[in-house]
Amino acid sequence: MAATWYVRRRAFESGRASAVRGGRAAARDRGVADGPRRRPGVSGLMARLHYLTRSDHARQRAREAGLTVTDRTLRAWLEGRRSPSKANLRRIEESCRTVRRENVARYLLARLNRAGRGTRVEIHPLNQSQVSGPRQRVVEYRTLNVRHWDRIVAAWAAGDERELDDAWVDQIVDLGSQWGQYEYVTNIGFAA
Template sequence: MPQKTIDFGKYGARGVKGSDAVARKLDELAGGITTPVTVKRGWTARLHYLTRTARSRQAAREAGLTVTDRTLTAWLQGRRSPSKANLARIDAAYRTVRRHNVARHLLRRLNRQGRGTRVEIHPLNQSQVPRPLQRVVEYRTLNVRRWDGIVAAWATGDRQGLEAAWDDTIVDLGSQWGQYEYVTNIGFAA
């Protein structure tokens, strides 16, 4: 795409990729267990979520939690605790399975039977950029009616796919869409 930013932050601008901000907001909307995985209550809650059915156990294995059933039982009964590496695997598997489980419901809420969802785009922070080099960017809103590609890429953890889907969406901002590749924040509710 011709308006891709090649050297973001060279003059002091601060922000995050718009697709990363969208992923962060979708994670927030997906909800889930808020207790940190490093606390016993956090990892046991995640393990209960990942092991309550045979289907969720299979999804956890596919997501990278490849310990034996005996080890899982020992963890759940409190006889043993997972190592730091296994805690990271538990958390990653939980996020992957949770995303997959809520994606369909979240997609339905965001699409709202074709009406879409209003998205607020807060521009990048240019307070550290010298005055002659600052761009004129402003707060924008956009009604996104097709969330299918965005939610599908988010649910599978496909960062490049999410970036491409988000770029295809912000093209609707008109000729200035490239100025919103990096943002301070993106907000929407479902």
Template structure:
């Protein structure tokens, strides 16, 4: 981690590590079924999505769904409803598969054929920090290139250390001010 703010919040500043904000921003790009897994429609849509490909069955296996083919067929035919634990696992499997299916598209959208993506970085929230301790920080905007494949792969693998290394590369372009953006309020872009 680039920053030396080991005691973020000691003076009441609020924020999160830039790597976390980067992961949150990538996660927001993943869309899917809006209906809850608790609804009939949401459950049916998830089951349909998960049972169309081998990758869906692998996602269910990773999520811990181990039922007989007969039970799965009863779920698909809406003759039986999975218990609460299995509904939760089906939801986790759905989002896992969804993330895997959109990763390549995310890389393409963020890389934009080598042009990169303009990123908005919002500094930590200092509204609760006593005036004499506040730093003069403002939102920053920069075009980020060459790190998106690494960022998406790290996000996919829940690899915080790699996301942190990517964040360090991103904020290096801020010059001598980079350390002030180790922790941020949020990161965003339009891709």
């Protein structure tokens, strides 16, 4: 195990192997980067404002996420009578991302846990194509059925990368003695 760790560390330090932490790969691109989907004919700002004000619950979540303007100001923005300042534009963007991430997290958790059945995950090992021959090791493509996504999704929703990595390691320990080879991966694929 120590030799495997040393080879992995040396390959990463020299920049020849390409991979990311498994937790980050599991959390990558889950529909949050773009914010809410735009409706035809609605600008990005208007789409975000509609997303944040579509219900009392959404408005409350936006306030908790940092958008602390009055309802009167929100109405003026929505009607086009006033424009938000640069500081408020940043708050709108951040609030929209936070609320969207929470909404997607609830959906993902239900979808990935699938009433206790879990979701099959494809783990693609790190790319060693630039590592010299004697230092390459055989790391196979693996699959794993993850049944408990609660910690992974909660860490992703909170934006806590350390907790995300710890939660991922707790799942890959089920691979047996080879789990350390899958801390760093090229990609993690699953249908969600």
